[in-house]
Amino acid sequence: MNTEFKPNIVGFLCNWCSYAGADLAGSSKMEIKPSLSVIRVMCSSRINSNLVLASLLWGADGVLVAGCHPGDCHYEQGNYYARRRFALLKKILDVLDLEPDRLQLSWISASEGKHYSEVVNTFADHISQAGPNPLAHNPKI
Amino acid sequence: MEKQKILVIGAGIAGMKASLLLANAGVDVCLLEKESLIGGQTIKFEEVYPNMECATCMVSPIQQDVLQNKNIELHMLSELEKVEGKAGQFKVKISKKARYVSLINCIGCGACYEPCPVNLDNEFEEGLSKKKAIAVPCAGALPNVPAIDPENCLRLNGKKKECKACQEACVFDAIDFTEKDEILDLEVGAILVATGFDLFDVERLPQYGYRKFPNVYSAMEFERLYAQNGPTEGELILRKDGGLKSIGIIHCVGRKEQGYCSGVCCMYSAKFAHFLKHKIPDAKICEFYTDLCIPGKSHQSFYEETCQKGVDFIHNETIRVESQKDSLQITYRDGNGSDSVLPIDMVILSPAMIPGKGTEQLAKALGINLDKHGFFNTQNEQLSPVSTEREGIFVIGCAEGPKDIPDSVSQAEAAVGKILASFR
Numbered sequence: 001m002n003t004e005f006k007p008n009i010v011g012f013l014c015n016w017c018s019y020a021g022a023d024l025a026g027s028s029k030m031e032i033k034p035s036l037s038v039i040r041v042m043c044s045s046r047i048n049s050n051l052v053l054a055s056l057l058w059g060a061d062g063v064l065v066a067g068c069h070p071g072d073c074h075y076e077q078g079n080y081y082a083r084r085r086f087a088l089l090k091k092i093l094d095v096l097d098l099e100p101d102r103l104q105l106s107w108i109s110a111s112e113g114k115h116y117s118e119v120v121n122t123f124a125d126h127i128s129q130a131g132p133n134p135l136a137h138n139p140k141i
Numbered sequence: 142m143e144k145q146k147i148l149v150i151g152a153g154i155a156g157m158k159a160s161l162l163l164a165n166a167g168v169d170v171c172l173l174e175k176e177s178l179i180g181g182q183t184i185k186f187e188e189v190y191p192n193m194e195c196a197t198c199m200v201s202p203i204q205q206d207v208l209q210n211k212n213i214e215l216h217m218l219s220e221l222e223k224v225e226g227k228a229g230q231f232k233v234k235i236s237k238k239a240r241y242v243s244l245i246n247c248i249g250c251g252a253c254y255e256p257c258p259v260n261l262d263n264e265f266e267e268g269l270s271k272k273k274a275i276a277v278p279c280a281g282a283l284p285n286v287p288a289i290d291p292e293n294c295l296r297l298n299g300k301k302k303e304c305k306a307c308q309e310a311c312v313f314d315a316i317d318f319t320e321k322d323e324i325l326d327l328e329v330g331a332i333l334v335a336t337g338f339d340l341f342d343v344e345r346l347p348q349y350g351y352r353k354f355p356n357v358y359s360a361m362e363f364e365r366l367y368a369q370n371g372p373t374e375g376e377l378i379l380r381k382d383g384g385l386k387s388i389g390i391i392h393c394v395g396r397k398e399q400g401y402c403s404g405v406c407c408m409y410s411a412k413f414a415h416f417l418k419h420k421i422p423d424a425k426i427c428e429f430y431t432d433l434c435i436p437g438k439s440h441q442s443f444y445e446e447t448c449q450k451g452v453d454f455i456h457n458e459t460i461r462v463e464s465q466k467d468s469l470q471i472t473y474r475d476g477n478g479s480d481s482v483l484p485i486d487m488v489i490l491s492p493a494m495i496p497g498k499g500t501e502q503l504a505k506a507l508g509i510n511l512d513k514h515g516f517f518n519t520q521n522e523q524l525s526p527v528s529t530e531r532e533g534i535f536v537i538g539c540a541e542g543p544k545d546i547p548d549s550v551s552q553a554e555a556a557v558g559k560i561l562a563s564f565r
Contacts, residue, residue: 015202016198016202017195017198020197020198020201020202020281023281024197024280024281024370027249027251027280027281027282027285028280028281028370029251068195068198069195071192071193071194072194072195072198074198074202109195109197109198109369110195110197110198110201110281111187111195111196111197111198111281111368111369111370112369113280113281113369113370114369114374114375115369
């Protein structure tokens with residue numbers, strides 16, 4: 001049996017920049033690891049702590065949140081809220097006994113198809129090395 | 142005037158904004174675009190001044206809205222041929238060229254590019270990259286559907302009639318060589334002209350050494366060079382490589398010849414300096430200007446910020462780009478009349494904005510006049526800046542004169558206001 005670990009990563013991409021960047025990476029035919037399941041949201045600040053924690057508790061091996069570059073937010077300051085929330089969330093992961101770097105926040109603009117592919121591939125490699133999410137199959141949860 | 146269909150010519154930022162506003166007010170819009178993609182010149186920019194916002198992030202949602210809006214009837218590769226009648230009941234004739242690729246069947250996979258045997262300079266990328274006879278002009282073009290260039294396609298220009306390399310590569314049956322050019326007849330209530338601008342041909346002025354020296358770039362070439370979706374993916378790879386330590390940006394190229402200041406070049410030249418400082422922090426950047434033009438409430442601080450970053454603004458009376466052995470140098474006479482020489486690795490020329498190609502012909506078809514610079518004439522520059530002398534025809538954006546993105550959008554909104562106010 002092939003026991004090679006294939007990670008499951010949930011990617012929340014903002015509609016205005018990062019999702020368009022992902023689109024560009026696709027139409028430019030860049031190679032992107034298939035571990036990421038993309039969910040389009042209107043803004044990175046739409047991602048509240050519950051969505052990230054639920055993803056992890058229900059078995060995601062990693063969570064990527066991507067939004068517009070600071071200063072470029074379609075709603076002026078959504079990505080700043082996302083950044084603050086993110087800093088707190090990282091601390092909560094520690095409490096859950098999860099490595100904080102299973103959660104990543106990145107800024108990807110609509111023209112950065114290449115950057116998108118690099119972010120996804122590096123993150124996927126990193127999660128592959130970190131191994132499966134220890135909470136995923138914990139019967140206590 | 143009864144509520145009726147409106148014709149918008151040109152799907153750049155002004156044309157798209159006007160179409161969306163009208164469509165969202167429940168008005169049917171027919172939008173013409175002469176290229177095979179929408180977005181105009183704005184989609185060529187990586188960032189826009191003064192906030193260095195990502196232009197693609199700003200424009201691509203607008204492009205998507207235009208493509209998906211049910212009230213907008215979009216005709217690409219189309220141009221206006223003739224207008225008859227008067228405001229409220231214009232009869233227009235539109236010539237629509239064949240795309241040879243179905244917008245419905247094509248999924249934009251791009252499998253058809255590779256097998257095409259024709260290699261062409263990509264005009265969208267200012268000739269900095271190559272494309273095939275079937276291609277989209279750039280990655281991320283919207284709609285992401287290629288068009289066949291009938292002049293260069295071997296099958297369509299008759300040089301190799303049996304070639305069907307792209308058709309064989311397409312598994313979605315999207316390519317149809319039998320498609321024909323069409324003539325469309327429409328009745329519209331009003332016409333919005335948003336055909337945009339071109340840039341002054343810098344090759345006309347030999348003192349700048351454009352095309353003579355490989356590392357002299359025009360502003361639009363530089364825009365594409367630093368765009369992440371451009372030919373070099375944002376890397377500053379020069380035509381003649383070898384260290385990039387000093388950059389000279391020359392403003393006001395063609396201003397004297399055209400007889401007006403375009404009003405945007407100083408700001409985008411400062412934008413280039415911002416970008417270059419970010420990319421190569423220790424680079425020496427000199428901006429050569431004859432007059433600085435930095436109006437507007439947020440522009441002054443952007444200029445001051447640029448100066449603080451260590452960018453030199455040098456006033457000059459005359460300027461030349463010359464070669465010194467293997468490298469370039471700029472010889473200039475400053476305001477005090479003293480001559481100086483500066484060795485330089487790369488030169489960027491910021492040319493004047495000029496009327497778009499085909500403006501004259503379009504003015505004839507529309508039955509309206511041009512001003513002395515060749516832009517569309519308006520009824521009254523002060524009080525009706527978007528109405529032309531012919532009732533029901535409006536001109537917005539850079540078709541009316543050089544301007545930046547916010548001004549183009551304001552004009553689009555103004556013209557839409559005028560049209561909506563005239564409906565009973």
